[in-house]
Amino acid sequence: MIELCDLSKHWPGAPAPAVAGLTLTVPEGTSCALIGPSGCGKTTTLRMVNRLVAPSGGSIRIGGQDALRADPVTLRRGIGYVIQNVGLFPHRDVAANIATVPRLLGWDRARIAARVEAVLALVGLDPARFAHRLPRQLSGGERQRVGVARALAADPPVLLMDEPFGAVDPVLRGRLQEEVLRLLKQLRKTVLIVTHDVEEAIRLGDAVAILRAGRLVQHAAPAELLAHPADGFVAGFLGQDRALKRLALFTIAEAPRRAEPVPGEPLAATATLHQALAEMLARGTRAVPVVGGGSLALDDLPGFAAPSPGTEARSP
């Protein structure tokens, strides 16, 4: 669990605080995406959590412990950190990069070697092929995976990710997000993610915190955020198509199934409502068949896209 309480940061000489009175809790085993326009204080906030930036005021508790009282070096070794642009050590091979924190913690060789293999497999890289490559011999996506593996190496309960997928192309980014999402759920990590990408925030965050000029504007689950933006700023930041984005949060399995059969290729129940709508538009139909029988109708989608207050659709 990460608890930020009344956290603030004043840079000397700056007219306005970078972060002001930020209170935010990330419950155990969940992820929270910090998002906002550049300069909103999201990266500063993240860097205060592992004490790369010293807060001007407020408190930070990680797993119940006062992070500001802890020794910063010890604190950082207990927090997984995926930095912007990966930041692999160019002179160390993949295995040595991943072994960074275990080595600092003084693990023995056998334990480190076993752990390196395990986390490489976890992020989908074959240890036999990748362990002894240098970072410059990797593709952008492989580097990002190694960055995640390095952060997970010592199995920290808390993970900080700063624009973790910023350096790869959109297609690959989508796939990496998918995999990391699965991984984080499986490992039940408590995660704070900084991103400037709305799609990424609603995809990776169990909760999304929107910051503006160092202040928290709204903190809510993605479905709630997209349905009820707190103000014009949030609505504008989420985009005109926030109803469409919201459809991507639900699967066909969560929507009402109609009995009447519809012709055409059936969609899997695990497909998102966003994908289902795209199919309906592509096929020029008002309903699509679903694998296992029955169909999904266009008329049932508005409740998921933009529920009216009081008739809230079930959150994911």
Add this chain to the structure above:
Amino acid sequence: MGALAEGLSWLRANPGIFLGALGEHLLLSLTGLAIGIALALPLGLLVARRARLAEAAIAAAGLLRTLPSLAVLAALLPLLGVGFTPSVVALALVALPPVLVNAVIGLRGVDSQALEAATGLGMTARQRLLRVELPLAAPLIFAGLRIAAVQVVSGAALATFIGGGGLGDLVTQGMALLETGRLLVGGIAIAALALGMEYGFGRLERASARWSGTA
């Protein structure tokens, strides 16, 4: 060809004088180089992370570098007198600028993301220096050592003017006595030493580049 033969015959007749001068030359050069490195490397480490000090250090080193070695020797004469010590001091001053400048530039050029990762993952300042900064700066640091070594070995030839000895003695004596053989042996030996330093430290430099993953 005649001159070369003269050189060889002088060498054959005076191996003791040659080896003595060579020994002095190496002792002068290596002592000066060692002192220069011992001063410049820690200084470089100290100023590299402070932008203003780093700039000042590079400017000062540039100034020192423009001073001709002979002028430095002459200037030291009234301060330190003649002999081995002032020669070594002068050579240390010759070694200092390239080592300092390259160390500062090398350390400042280390990938900032790698530094951020080192700190963020929980390395102490010392661990970061030894495991990340120095290995990544190593190729430039070794290039500085190579330049310094070559300049010191060449510069040591001037020590003869303030009684520091070395292979320069053979050159000045050869000129004074109109003894071409002695002159030539001294000159060739100095050139060979400089080339040897260039080669030896060049190999170290390339090895460090492989070690730091930048080759």
